[in-house]
Every structure is written in C-alpha cells, then in structure tokens.
Amino acid sequence: MSVLIFVENWDGKFKKLSFELISYGAKLAEMLHTEVVALTIGAVENAELKKLGNYGAARIINAVNDKINVFDSQAYTSIIAGFARQEASTIVALSNNNMGKAIAPRLSVQLKAGLGAGVSKLPLGLNPFIVYKKVYSGNAFSHLVIKTEIKILTLAQNSFELIETPNNAVISTITAEWNPESIRTRVSEVQKQSGKILLTDADVVISGGRGMKSSDNWGPIVELAELLGAATACSRPVSDEGWRPHDEHTGQTGKIIAPNLYFAIGISGATQHLAGVSSSKFIVAINTDKDAPIFSAAQYGIVGDASKVLPKLVEAVKEIKGK
C-alpha cells in the first residue's frame, strides 16, 4: 500500500505546486498509515529530487527514457498506472493543472478508480472516502464520495500549505518502459515565451477590466506588477478587444487562478469573471461604482477612478518597498 504522487517537472525543475502536492500526499499518507512515493517522468538531477523529500516523500522515483521528449497522455498514463500497480497504491494524486487534467481521467479508467478532480482539502472522511471540491464554478462546494478501492485525486493549485518534514528520501532512477510507436500524436512546433511570470503560478496578480478604458492605460498596471513580482491579467472583454493578450483572460472561459492576492481594477465582478478568481485568498478591488459586485467578493476596496488611484498606488509601493 502507498500513496503515489505523480509530480510534473519543467525541464528538470519543480515548482511550488509540486511541493504543495507532496505536502498534501504526506498528510494523506499519515491519515492512512502509509508512505508517499513520488514519481516524476523525465531526467531530474538528484539535488532537485531531494527537495521532494523535504516535504515528506519517503521514496522518489525518477523514470527516464531518452525517447520521452514530448508529453503524450497515453504514454504517461501507462507509465504511471504501471507504478501504481507495482506499488499497490490505493491513492494516486496529481496536480489539477493542464498535465494532471490530461492524465488523471485516463488513470481513472485504467485503474478502475474513482476520480476526485480539483480537491482543495484533505479527505473529510476515509470510510466512506469523502473529498471536498468546488462545483458550479466556485458558487458552491461538494462532498464527493469515491466508492472505488483505488482513488485518483487531483489537487487544486494553491489550496494546500507547504509543510516541511525533512527526511532521508530514497531516490532511484529507473528506465521507463516505453514504446515510442505507441505515440500517435506528433508535436511539430513549440512556441514558448520564457522569463514571464506565469499567471497560474503567480502569488500576486494585477488584473484590469473594461474600466481601464484603453490599452494605452495599462502602464501603471504593468509597473505595479513589476514592483510586486506579480503577473498581469484581464477580464474577457479586455482580451476580446485586443487590449491585452488572450492568455491573460481570467474567468469561466479563460484561466482559473488561485493567487494569494488578486487586484481587480475596473472590473465589475460578473459571476463568469469571479468563477476564475474566487479561490484567491485576498481580492482587492478598485472601481468607480461603489455598488459593483466585485466589492462583495473583495476584502479591500477603493472606490475611485483607476486613472487617478493607480499612479498614487504605484508611488506608495515604491516608497514602501524603497525603505
């Protein structure tokens, strides 16, 4: 028995969400009186692998194969399912991000295991096994019973605190069983921007809406983001208008994010917008309309014209940070 955690790596590196997932797995293993086995696919150096041990992984497996150079959901699923069987894992956990969403449902079918997708707490009960997850795009939460013996869970990003539990994890590097011919999709081109803080990873997000009036007014938002090490985002009409790139669009039909701090500037707070940001720990709203629904979702607010408030805000951050 074990809790198997599939940890994604990005060119051999882990991220905060990787450690959140291991921390979650460690607590889960404690509840079940078992241990956490972490599995990552693609070469990762030992020093990086060791970090997983700091959050409670008892064993760390690095499955490598020179020929694995692109992501293919079928291939990854068969590798992870293989380990789950070998380890007799009763729980397999992944992150609820792009890759996790591509693999977890396939694992569910392969392992005949019920899937709790996007859980944001430890199980509420073990027998029956009840998980807690958002439904209706954040307008409610559900208690979901997983009835199968094996369970697959994906953990919502930024929903679980990092817990350091230093230990001496056993690291093993093994060759992944892999049949390149099984891969039927082919990646012909990769377009990637580097250096930009990813919206889904950012702790702080500065977001502008239609109340910003024009793309020319984004200067202070970008400056504020730079000062706070934040990512920039926007509401849907803003990306529809072409004021900001599409990958900044947050909400029901855009990115779903859960930063520690979300600034909604000139955003009314439509339910479809809130669907993408309601898991933020804190929301700050700046809006001319004191009755805008965004203020019901926010903990801090300024009723005022963004074009006047933002420059002052930028100055204040500079002053405070400068000290």
Place this chain on the structure above:
Amino acid sequence: MKILVCISNVPDTTTKVKFIDDFKKLDTTGIQWVINPWDELSLTRALELKDDASNGIQSVTVAHVGLVGSEPTIRKALAIGADDAIRVNADPADAYFVAVQLANVLKLDSYDLIFCGIESSDFNGSSVGAMLAEFLEYPSVSSVSGVRIENGVLIINREIDGGKEILTVPIPVVAIVQKGIAREPRIAAMRGIMMARTKPLKVVEPIIVDSFTEIVSYEMPKPRAACKFVDPENPRQLIELLQNEAKII
C-alpha cells in the same frame, strides 16, 4: 470526416445556485439550462470547419447523456447547426458513467474527430474527454486552443505553460478544448430554429454501469468578510493593510 461534439446541459453561468433537501440536491426552480460554454464553442468550431467545403467534413453530430428534460438544450445545438443528435437516456451519474455511455455511442457509430470541453461548468471535473479517449484507446489532446485541417491532416494547437505546441494527430482523436477554439459561440438563426424541429434526434438506452463517485452533499462558500474601504486619496493605506493586516505582500 465525421465530427462528434459531446455536450453537457448546465445551469446558465449567471445562476445563483441554491440547494434543497438539507443541501443534498440542487434547487432547479427557475434555472435556465444552457449548453456548457466550452461545448458551445466546440460546436461553433466544428460548424466552421464544416462550412469550408475543402475540409471535407461530412457531418456534425452532438451527443448528450441526460434525461428527456435536456432535449431543449439538444434542440438548441441542432438550431445552431448540428446535423443530428444522439441522447443517451440516463441521468448522468458521474463523469465515469457519462464516459462509458459516450464510448458506447462511438462503438455503435464511428466518428473521426470528437470534441469535449475542458470542463463542464456544473461539476468542474475536467474528466469526461480523457476518460472517453481511454475507453476507446484513442489518442487525445488536452488544452486544445485551435483545430484546423490542412490537406486532410488534423492540426491541433495545445496550450502549455507559457506558450503553445502545434501537433499533427491521426484520426480518430479526442480534442479536449479550452479558450481559443472559437471566438464567439454561434447563435441560432430563425431558420435554424425552424429546421431543428425536424432534425434527427436518436435516443439510445444506457449501458448498465455503476458510477465511481457520488456527491452526498453541497456547501455554500463561506461568506467573505465585509470589504474594508480605503480612502482613494491615500492608497498607501491599502499597501499597509496588505503588509500588516493581511500579511500578503
């Protein structure tokens, strides 16, 4: 090439959900039911592909697992332009149950390109598309932000962290779509609404299978503390609150 678009029937995205029976059931009074936003965009893209004759799309079919009450949503998809529809006559118990039923639809009749949305706005599970692909042992591509056909070959854009990949894929394939697949959902025209009434809607009886999961109760989000307002003339106070009270920056 034949396209199948899987559609889910969900409360309108502005619905303020409420629950009855001690938070065990959704209160459906007054709810407007709509095609799940992602599925509506998939359908739009499927019809755009079909509009261009050079793509050689023979038909666009929609499939739905649900009871007779969801037929208005199916008719809406037909009004928007789907050629025909299949309804599996069962209450969609969970994602696994739905995927089993859809896989069966695909065993009865073959399709080349199958669209599913990245999630349905009710249970936010992101599950059905990839489960369906696994049942059928089809390749699937998730996070799809574009689909086109070039010289008979399917080209798919997949969003990745900080960029995108362009893939060529064989058929049959399941495309699990997100933002970018189509700009605006296509709206049904009067003619479409008239025609929808006579388009074929086939009802298939479900395969008997147990669901893997079950929602036993719901909870409303915890009310957030009332908003604290800061003087617009003195935004410095906001930064101080974020530092000293929220301890977040």
